[in-house]
Amino acid sequence: MSRSVSAPAPGRRMTGRGVSVLLTGIALVIAANVFAAPILLAAAVLLLAMLILSAIVVFAPHRRAVVSRTVASDLLTVSDDTTVRVRVDLRTLLSAPAGRWHDVLPPAVRGSSSGAFPPDSRETVPGGVTMTMTYAISGARRGLASLGPFQLTTTDPFGLFRRTDELGDPTPITIVPAVLPLPRLADRTGRAGGTAQTSSHRLGQGSDNLSPRRYVPGDSMRRIHWRATAHRGDLMVRQEEQESSPDALVVLDRAGVRWGPADPTMPGAVAAGFGEEGFDRAVTACASIALHLVDHGFAVDVVDATGVLIGRLRGAEDERDGLLVALAGTAARTGERDAGLPAASEGHTVGPLVMITGALDAADAAALTHGGAGTPILLATAPGADALAAAGARGWRTATLGDDPAIAWANTGADEEPAHAGT
Template identity: 75%
Template structure:
């Protein structure tokens, strides 16, 4: 019952009382008329049985924080009476922002066998990473007098994933090899290679195209080439999820700080793989969060994993040394929350090529203690590019590289590298 309906009911009761007190039957007739209106309005609103089907489609499979997309709803109404008139509203989670409301039925409503169909489109934008759901659709209808209102929740919810933004970073300063990660290779598989590789004896099943004719003529036996396997140096990104490191002064979880860390983790991981590194993203205990080797689906998988990650409650983890154990080739990036000087001063990097420590909330003493151990340190704010530059990881004078702008996936064939003129050329097998 709406406010108007409540007023009508109270007016009818007062008129009925006044009719008895004043001995005025006409007031009783008016009260009866008001009560009758209430009954008819209630029947008009609540008696009809409706069958409504809702199909909801989101334009983007993954919604990035700060990006916009559209939601399209197809609504089919089947009822013996005309379609109800009112307002529709799609329930939105706190992770997205949008205007999901309008008049019902929509202006483009069309007749279909057994009912009416219409399409509603509304925009949404991601405001916070996470796993959320759109819906259900709420339809509010009322009687012509506005005495009663009926709100139905229709259709199922549609899951949506809001992934962290991948922000651009300056090019990494300390790169392993002339072309970043792509210049480092190893040779430990057999196959087709170049003439200056050591040959081996022919075995049944080897391709005739692999025959090393010079070695065959020299030794008198059929010899074939060995093939070297191209590989990139590894980069390790550690996201510390220990709950004790993400508590503010009030003892509550610092979700904003953790979101900044997740954004930095995604941006740095994608940036490093674009620079030619093979990237593993783990937590402080060494549990794998994602792995990037250059494929687009690997990047999406990492972003989805980061969308659902959160600080773990319980005791503080002491697994940072374990996460970095054995990593000595490429960059090592550790992203944490509040770290004290004692923990920072005892944090080993295992001789990593570029050890970088980023903390969202820490003291100068803690950063100095980590610096004494060989870490490049910086406080992590809203823009990870600032921390990347403050830690000395950015190449001097380099422009900000839009992480993820270049395609991560690459077709099979010879690897590519950049020559001195900056042009990308086909690379032969590099030793």
């Protein structure tokens, strides 16, 4: 596994060897006066002259550089790898200095971003030299971060002085949450929705010009075309149903009160559901579930518990990327208005409803309504005693959310066939 290398502090300083040479020179000057030994004075002058010459070699050159980075992946996913290519156009009257280069990495990524300078890949140009360095990084945790600045550390041939310059500007990088595979959701609207989008692309016409079609299990009773039903003697539904995907709602609870610091007396598994670690679990589950649902034909809205829209998925690739970028930068927030669990699900009755939260007590769980959603699912990273049972009594499918959302998804029974599916 690659690891991050500590960055040297920028600046100009004398090395330990340089300090030793300086002290030795001073001692020789004192000894030359005490013992009246000109040879010692000559040696002292030689050492001090070497110090001055070395300082001029290291500190005198004025360095200007243009640093550009190219990241192989537009979005870096947690635990995935990518390659960074750094190009440095160094302007100097002298030849490229010898030393070490280091590209500063944020805590959100891991990698080894340093090496010998100048690198083998370089080209001399009028007034300077162009060099290219490449290194690999992997996502450590989601977030918005920056690569850089680029640091160049050089020393004189004797190793008496060290100079570290920061060159160029940092490059922004986005580390998005991982999207993990989940079992297929067994939901009647999900099976209907799997064909809805395909049909709409094939028909390619407005709903006003479409005739009713025969009812199939999973169609909403609200879409029944009663006039056509009476005329044909069979249940018929409006054809425009084929032009719309079933709705699904994913609610990510960002209230800071449910993501506070863990109580030291809590069991380890429950305590891990609090704080940043627990919230990161929730974000990973949110991304995985939302993309899982849209892949199975749903039109998905992702909101927080106050109803604020985080992302909207209708099958387009840029919508997926937009949601992942939004989740990369989201964080738990504090505020009195977040003290309770608002009914973000109010009015959502068509398809799956997934609520993802942190600390949940029995009182909040008992008051949490799902608005008659087709498949209400509640995942909590740190549920209190009887909280999941209280939510289950309200009709929710519940599970404790751990490191793998697929396990929690399966534990809710969301991948099981509903008992009423065939009716």
